[in-house]
Amino acid sequence: MTTRWADDDVYGHMNNAVYYELFDTAVNAHLIESTGLDVRALPAVGVVAETSCRYFREIGFPAPVDTGLVVERVGTSSVIYRIGLFQGDSGEAAAEGRFVHVYVDNTSGFGDRPVRPLPDEIRAVVEPLQRPAG
């Protein structure tokens, strides 16, 4: 993924919130590209229930960022992803994120929305990313 001038804050490095834009993009790009569907129009959609990030090394504009995406757990109605961000020649992740999607009804409009089972199309493209427990 490419970085942007505005990603860097006053200290000259990527602002901590921007990492989450990249996590979000890595997850959704995988879902959209591997299903070939507009996942935003499925009857159940993933809403973000929990996220976290540990920042190991500073990254920033203008070099691009490589991402590694694995699935930690596939539940009945949730998926937990782990995302590594890499920049430059180092093989070590500059940051590691965790991203929890819970699937909810896409037709209820604003307000509390009932949890729904993971759509089969989503399950089919997240299960292959599961990392065997080590």
Add this chain to the structure above:
Amino acid sequence: MTTRWADDDVYGHMNNAVYYELFDTAVNAHLIESTGLDVRALPAVGVVAETSCRYFREIGFPAPVDTGLVVERVGTSSVIYRIGLFQGDSGEAAAEGRFVHVYVDNTSGFGDRPVRPLPDEIRAVVEPLQRPAG
């Protein structure tokens, strides 16, 4: 804090990354306002080592967001904050964030920067926010 039209994503609610812009702002606004200093110009500055957020209820534009900021721990060279975000009349937090600042040398330019003790000016304004354990 006020919300922005662009904060909401395609599902009509605040994008998960934007919450971290609010956490960042809550922490730094407290430091700047309560010290009366430009904290970005101190010899040691806080870089973000770890963040996380649990999302309980959807929030978004146009209503403002109230924040509650407490300090979980003050270390030799780090501060751990917890931030609650509230919107509307509900007394329950819509999201709860955790934000870890580690203080590093502000004069070393880009690259690895040595950890430094918390500046006294910072310590003086974060210790009063400590929430008693239990």
Add this chain to the structure above:
Amino acid sequence: MTTRWADDDVYGHMNNAVYYELFDTAVNAHLIESTGLDVRALPAVGVVAETSCRYFREIGFPAPVDTGLVVERVGTSSVIYRIGLFQGDSGEAAAEGRFVHVYVDNTSGFGDRPVRPLPDEIRAVVEPLQRPAG
């Protein structure tokens, strides 16, 4: 409107793109608050056809920004706004933006959408903001 830590770029001032987040917010907040409606759900919605900004003085985090919103022109299916941004005690605008909304059909989904007349609810709240010529 409140500013955010991440608004400032590496030069320590608000990034030029962020001004447009404030323009967008000023326009839509006026429409939502003064109509009392969720304008995103009206049969015709305003899409942005043209924007511009002249930057006169640097602004940035942490002080809030005041906005002045006027309407330059109300057309059959478009509205042209001018927005001034102010920070601090100065009575002079730090930036002046221009923002053109064209109303299009809200039900056609993605792709080219036919232009529609301005909804009456919108017309009623933008005409009073017209600044007399001269």
Add this chain to the structure above:
Amino acid sequence: MTTRWADDDVYGHMNNAVYYELFDTAVNAHLIESTGLDVRALPAVGVVAETSCRYFREIGFPAPVDTGLVVERVGTSSVIYRIGLFQGDSGEAAAEGRFVHVYVDNTSGFGDRPVRPLPDEIRAVVEPLQRPAG
């Protein structure tokens, strides 16, 4: 350049302010890559004096955006760029931006900063992008 999930707003298309993040990035990436310098550390730096954008067609996540960058005018202390954004197979620009950099002293800190001549390193990489008039 890659797009991000958070770029799209509630209408499912790239928010109007995000286009300016792309303009900014196109200009600065060209300057950094073609000079081989950290342009943020030169004695004179470009601050943004004026920007504008006309939006012709909706673009958004997840497809990447191609950019075309030309220079409209090189002055003593300013450069005017035009940037076209393209997405998908269409040869027509989805948006066209205008971006005016004025060079100012990089050492004066916050506040009013005197205008400076364009650094030679910058001039050398923007003059070749000039589009012949007519």
